[in-house]
Amino acid sequence: xxxxxxxxxxxxxxxxQQSTLTNRIPPGQYLERGFPVLSAGPTPHTPLAAWDxxxxxxxxxxKRWTWEEFRALPHEDITVDIHCVxxxxxxxxxxxxxxxxxxxxQVAPTTEARYVIAFSDGGYTTNLPLDEMRGGQAWVVYAYxxxxxxxxxxxxxxxxVPHLYFWKSAKWVRGLQLVEQxxxxxxxxxxxxxxxxxxxEERYQGD
Amino acid sequence: xENKLDGNAAGGVLGEIFPFEMTAxxxxxxxxxxxxxxxxxxxxxxxxxxxxxxxxxxHVLIRIxxxxxxxxxxxxxxRVLQISExxxxxx
Amino acid sequence: xxxxALPGRLGERLVWQLGDVLATRxxxxxxxxxxxxxxxxxxxxxxxxxxxxxxxxxxxxAERSYSIASPPVEAPHITLxxxxxxxGEVSPYLVDELRVGDKLELRGPIGGYFVWEAxxxxxxxxxxxxxxxxxxxxMIRQRAxxxxxxxxxxxxxxRTFEEIIYREELEQLVTNSGSTGLEVKHTLTRAQPVGWTxxxxxxxxxxxxxxxxxxxERPLSFICGPTPFVxxxxxxxxxxxxxxxxxxxxxxxxxxxxxxxxxxxxxAVPGGHDGE
Numbered sequence: 001x002x003x004x005x006x007x008x009x010x011x012x013x014x015x016x017q018q019s020t021l022t023n024r025i026p027p028g029q030y031l032e033r034g035f036p037v038l039s040a041g042p043t044p045h046t047p048l049a050a051w052d053x054x055x056x057x058x059x060x061x062x063k064r065w066t067w068e069e070f071r072a073l074p075h076e077d078i079t080v081d082i083h084c085v086x087x088x089x090x091x092x093x094x095x096x097x098x099x100x101x102x103x104x105x106q107v108a109p110t111t112e113a114r115y116v117i118a119f120s121d122g123g124y125t126t127n128l129p130l131d132e133m134r135g136g137q138a139w140v141v142y143a144y145x146x147x148x149x150x151x152x153x154x155x156x157x158x159x160x161v162p163h164l165y166f167w168k169s170a171k172w173v174r175g176l177q178l179v180e181q182x183x184x185x186x187x188x189x190x191x192x193x194x195x196x197x198x199x200x201e202e203r204y205q206g207d
Numbered sequence: 208x209e210n211k212l213d214g215n216a217a218g219g220v221l222g223e224i225f226p227f228e229m230t231a232x233x234x235x236x237x238x239x240x241x242x243x244x245x246x247x248x249x250x251x252x253x254x255x256x257x258x259x260x261x262x263x264x265x266h267v268l269i270r271i272x273x274x275x276x277x278x279x280x281x282x283x284x285x286r287v288l289q290i291s292e293x294x295x296x297x298x
Numbered sequence: 299x300x301x302x303a304l305p306g307r308l309g310e311r312l313v314w315q316l317g318d319v320l321a322t323r324x325x326x327x328x329x330x331x332x333x334x335x336x337x338x339x340x341x342x343x344x345x346x347x348x349x350x351x352x353x354x355x356x357x358x359x360a361e362r363s364y365s366i367a368s369p370p371v372e373a374p375h376i377t378l379x380x381x382x383x384x385x386g387e388v389s390p391y392l393v394d395e396l397r398v399g400d401k402l403e404l405r406g407p408i409g410g411y412f413v414w415e416a417x418x419x420x421x422x423x424x425x426x427x428x429x430x431x432x433x434x435x436x437m438i439r440q441r442a443x444x445x446x447x448x449x450x451x452x453x454x455x456x457r458t459f460e461e462i463i464y465r466e467e468l469e470q471l472v473t474n475s476g477s478t479g480l481e482v483k484h485t486l487t488r489a490q491p492v493g494w495t496x497x498x499x500x501x502x503x504x505x506x507x508x509x510x511x512x513x514x515e516r517p518l519s520f521i522c523g524p525t526p527f528v529x530x531x532x533x534x535x536x537x538x539x540x541x542x543x544x545x546x547x548x549x550x551x552x553x554x555x556x557x558x559x560x561x562x563x564x565x566a567v568p569g570g571h572d573g574e
Contacts, residue, residue, distance in 0.1 A: 005316060005353060005401070005403055006353050006354070006355050007352040007353050007354070007391070007400075007401075007402070007403070008400055009391070009395045009396075010352045010353070010354050010360075010391050010395070011354050012352075012354050012358050012360055012387055013385075013387045014358065030358070036254070037210065038210075038253045038254045038255065039210040039251055039253060040251050040253045040255075040256075040258040041251060041258065041260060041265060041267070042211065042249075042260075042265055084254070085255060086254035086255060123267075167255060187255055187256070187272070189281070190256060190270055190272045190279045190281055191256075191272040191274045191275070191277060191279035192255065192272065192274070203274070204274040204275040205274075205275070206275060207275070210551070210552060211525060211549065212525070212549045212550075212551060213411075213412070213547055213548050213549050214411065215347070215408070215409045215411055215412050215548055216363060216549075218347075218408035218409045218410070219312065219349040219363065219405060219406075219408050222312030222405075222408055223312055228408075228409070228410035229410075230408075230409055230410045230411045231410030231411055244410075244411045245411070246409065246410060246411020246412060246546075247411060247546070247547075294410065
C-alpha cells in the first residue's frame with residue numbers, strides 16, 4: 001500500500017549536495033548541517049571526579065585513568081567526516097582527544113587480543129576489531145568544535161572511530177575490554193551489521 | 208528527559224508487529240518489578256530503533272529494530288506481559 | 299483459549315494508507331487543522347494519534363506522529379491540528395505546503411493508553427501545553443458530542459492570546475455546557491492582552507492546586523505538551539497527592555519554550571532523523 005507514493009512538493013531539509021563533495025559521501029548518505037542527537041536512554045551525567053577510563057581484558061597491564069590523568073595524556077586535534085547509519089553525514093567535524101594507539105601502548109595487548117568491546121555509562125556497548133582501532137583510526141575525544149563535548153553528544157568523553165558508522169563511536173565511553181572472541185554489542189545484536197563500513201553500506205546484518 | 212517520550216509514541220512500530228494495541232498491555236520490569244502499561248513507559252525513538260525503558264528504574268524493557276525486511280525484537284527486560292482479552296478482541 | 303473472531307478486525311495489523319485532504323483551516327498564525335477522508339478508517343478513540351509519512355521523489359522519507367483532533371463520531375473523516383516548528387522538517391510542509399486535493403500517507407489509530415471514552419467517567423482534569431491541546435480537544439469534543447456530563451476542567455497554557463488554538467470553540471463549549479460542567483482556565487506565559495484577568499505564568503503546583511479537583515474526587519488526569527511541561531505538571535500533581543496511576547501523560551518531545559511541537563513522535567526511519 002502506498003508503494004511508490006510521493007508527497008507532492010516535499011523535499012525534506014537536506015542540504016544541497018555540491019558535486020565536489022560526492023566522493024566524500026558514502027552511498028545512501030546525505031549531507032547534514034546540524035548534528036542530530038539520537039538517544040536510546042537518559043543522558044548520563046557522571047561528575048568528572050567520579051569519571052575514569054579503563055582498559056582491561058587481554059592486556060598485560062590493565063590500566064585506569066582518572067579524568068586528570070586522562071587529560072594529561074598526549075592528545076591531538078582531529079578533523080574527520082562522520083557517517084550515521086540513519087543516513088546523515090557530516091564533513092570536517094573537529095575533535096580533540098587521545099589516540100587509542102597512545103592508550104594501547106600503555107596496556108600492551110596480549111597476542112590473544114583480537115577484538116574490543118567499548119562500554120559506556122548507561123550500559124551501551126559496541127564491538128570492533130582491535131586492528132581497526134590502531135594505526136590512527138580511533139580516539140577517545142572530549143572536545144568538539146573547540147568546546148568541551150556536550151553531554152547530549154556523549155560528553156565528557158566518547159569514542160571516535162570515523163571510518164565506521166557512527167554508532168560504533170560510543171557516547172559516554174568509560175573503557176575498552178580487549179577480548180579473543182568477538183561480542184556483538186547493543187545494536188549489533190539487534191539487526192545491525194557487526195562491522196559497519198559505510199563505504200560498503202554495511203548497515204544491517206546480512207549486508 | 209531530552210529525547211524521552213511516552214510509550215504511546217512506540218504504538219506505531221508495535222502495531223506493525225502485534226495485531227492488537229500493545230500500548231494498553233501491562234509489562235513487568237525484570238530490573239525492579241514495576242508493572243506499567245506499555246503506553247506509560249519511557250520511549251526513546253532513536254533513529255536506529257525503538258527503546259522502551261522502565262519509568263521507575265530506566266532498565267531497558269523492549270528494543271525494536273526494523274531493517275532489511277525483518278523486525279528484531281528484544282524483550283528480555285520484560286518479566287511478563289499481560290494483555291486483556293478486550294485488547295486482543297478490539298482490534 | 300478461544301478468541302471470538304470479530305469480522306474483518308481480528309489480526310489486522312497497522313498499515314499505511316492514503317488519506318485525501320478535504321479541507322484545511324488556519325487555527326492560529328502557526329497552527330493549521332487538516333481534515334482527511336481515510337478510505338479504510340476503522341474509527342478511533344479520543345486521545346489516539348496517527349503516524350504521518352512524507353516521501354520525497356528520491357525516496358527520502360520522514361515520519362512523525364500527530365494526535366487526532368476530531369472526535370470519533372466524525373469518522374471516517376479525521377482532523378489533525380499541526381503547529382509549525384520553524385526548524386521542523388514535516389510540520390512546515392503540512393502547514394505551508396499541503397493543499398486540498400493532496401494525499402497524505404498515514405497509519406492509525408495508535409495508542410491504547412492515552413485515551414478517554416465516555417465510560418471512562420470523571421471528573422476529568424485536562425492539562426495542555428501549546429499544541430498539547432490537540433488530543434485533549436478530541437476528548438472535549440467527544441464528550442460534547444455524546445452528551446457526557448463528566449465534570450471536566452481544562453488548564454491550558456499558551457504563549458499568547460493569539461496562539462490559543464480552538465479558543466472560540468472552547469468558549470462556545472463552556473457556554474453551552476451549562477450544568478454538565480466544562481470549565482476552561484487559560485494561562486498566557488509570554489504576553490497578555492490588555493485587561494487579561496487569567497493566569498500569566500508557566501504552570502506550577504500552586505496553579506494546579508487552585509484548578510484541580512479535590513483529591514477525594516479521584517480525578518482522571520491527562521497531561522499533554524512539550525516534555526518539560528508534562529514533567530512539571532505531572533510531578534506537581536503527584537506532589538499534591540494525586541494518584542500516579544490516574545495521571546496519564548503524552549510528551550511531545552524536547553521543544554519546550556521555543557514552541558510546542560505538533561505531537562512529534564520523532565519516530566525517524568532511515569532517511570529521516572530526530573530533531574523535530
